[in-house]
Amino acid sequence: MPEALDATPYDALLLLSFGGPEGPDEVVPFLENVTRGRGIPKERLKEVGQHYFLFDGISPINDQNRTLLDALRKDFAEHGLDLPVYWGNRNWAPYLTDTLREMAADGRRRILVLATSAYASYSGCRQYREDLAGALAVLEGEGLGLPRVDKLRHYFNHPGFVEPMTEGVLRSLAELPEEVREGAHLVFTTHSIPVAAADTSGPAEGHGDGGAYVRQHLDVARLIAEAVREETGTDRPWKLVYQSRSGAPHVPWLEPDVCDHLEELHGAGAPAAVMVPIGFVSDHMEVLYDLDTEARVKAEELGLPVRRSATVGSDPRFAAAVRDLVLERAAAESGRRVTRCALGALGASHDLCPVGCCPARTPKPAAAGTDSPYA
Template sequence: MPESSTQPFDALLVLSFGGPEGEDEVLPFLENVTRGRGIPRDRLREVGEHYYNFGGISPINRLNREIIDHVRTELSDRGMNLPVYFGNRNWHPLAEDTAAQMSRNGVRRALVFATSAWAGYSACLQYHEDIQRVRQHLEREGLELIDFTKLRQFYDHPLFIETMAQHVRDSYESLPVGSRDHAKLVFTAHSVPTAADAAAGGPEDPHLYSRQVAEASRLVAEAAGVKDWDLAWQSRSGNPATPWLEPDIVDHVTELHLEQAVDTVVCCPIGFISDHMEVIWDLDTELQEAADELGVRLERVATAGHRPEFARMVVDLIEELLAGEEPARLGGLTLSGCTSNGRPCAPGCCQVSRPNSRTA
């Protein structure tokens, strides 16, 4: 990074969840994810079977590297000299190690793009906690600190909505002509405990996570020209007695078939930017198996992350912040403290303890 750079930021950190890239990494990764929760090792082995079905490899790191390559190309095309780094919360490359390298490279002010479009503890506040933990790591190591600025949530960004809408249209076009008119569009996102959703947005703006997911679903359906759609949830984990957002996607597809005779479902994983484990296992494996048993045709919509339009959106977010422009947004939800560039979450926002145990 040249010392003479006049940009107010020195680098971009793509901050994500992380995932194992070999069978010997699965259990250590899951122990990192669930650290401090007292989950028995036998239960972790059960969850690990999802990964062992794919050789112990979660696709998330590979997919994030693909996004980063596209972002680098887009930055270069716009003449922006902004190095891009990659760090994870739960597995290598760990954010602490990446930040240490950034500091040694002379980075002092960095933007952060978190690979989540949403509000909520796991989707937003926990990334702020990651940033604070990284700063503490730099301090302990005696390294120069970095001022991190997290980019805003992008659930309603025009490029995200239009990319997903095009993927929905593509899925409908792949169906036999006679099936398109009666196919049911069902959006899905990661379920969270209802208490965590109630806390998302804080006391002044509660249930912000589920409202953002519903709003993004509405915008995509409208842009795709689909009037009849539902929203379901997936990938719940933890104590079965804890209330989570419902309906579950498998239960919902089953109910659609048994009670409404739906025989074709277009499933859009609106809550996920890439085809990582919660897509390829929970949808492409478990949901597909359930649909096959029911005799339901399942068409799974592609995610947005691999598209060059997604990289354009990331760089648009950067330029928006640099220029101090109003956010490019669709829909009717108001911007709260947890959706604005560089601002901390609103007081009390998402303040619940460990609301889910994602295992992407």
């Protein structure tokens, strides 16, 4: 039997994700949840949902989260970490509020949260914290005893997140035709967000010029590019680009778009490219449609050989990284010695989001931060 690991004071882990439809009839209701309060007509949502309908109305994200749950539970059991793992979504079943209600009924009093977003931004961090606060408010209104909820730090530069992606790039390079492999460029992709949201991502003292969101992605891209160079002996050109833009066309979003960059590479004579989706934990719809469908079609039109490397998904090293983050936070909360594991130039991220971190356009209560109403 493995030696028991101590997660005290925590008694549960919550996997908190975005959610997605699992059938055609769920697509529009799901998009209504995602866009609630924006006044978008149902007919427009049907148009937006076309990429889901191409895949029978099924987003892969829920199945990928089920696989990650299994990987986490397996890793915890194999390493003697007695910590039950629950799952809740922001926008589709199983809903976050229902899961927190279940956890409270099970007697869970100190909960750690793993969000399926590795980087700092409003949509990737604070919005999850706002939803946690909203769910806790519902439970409070129902007269239930509220658990304390803490969010694990950003894990973009943890070795268990970076190393599987590096191996994915090496595999994708090996899949390219030999005659173009040596000159292949690396195209690191992440979700585009409004420039204003990027500039205010992370703690206030670092706001401006892309904020923490861009800095963190660039640091991961450098780490992977350097590791690939060391492994292959080739120093490959690389660039951070963006995908999955939405919203009003007059609002500036982060650029360049991945398809525009592929055109630029082709025009400059690049022989091939590997698209590396560093901004995504798993191969969900933005990867499946925006890269595997749209970007691949663009590359085929250009005659540019491309491959798309794998996301981390349920890789055992990622599950081990989550265990490491759990034990790190438990040690910090208990006053024990803490060793924080992080690669690159930025170091380990903060445990508690400070005031002014990734602010909302309209201020809302947010749990699991220094400004939390549920300390």
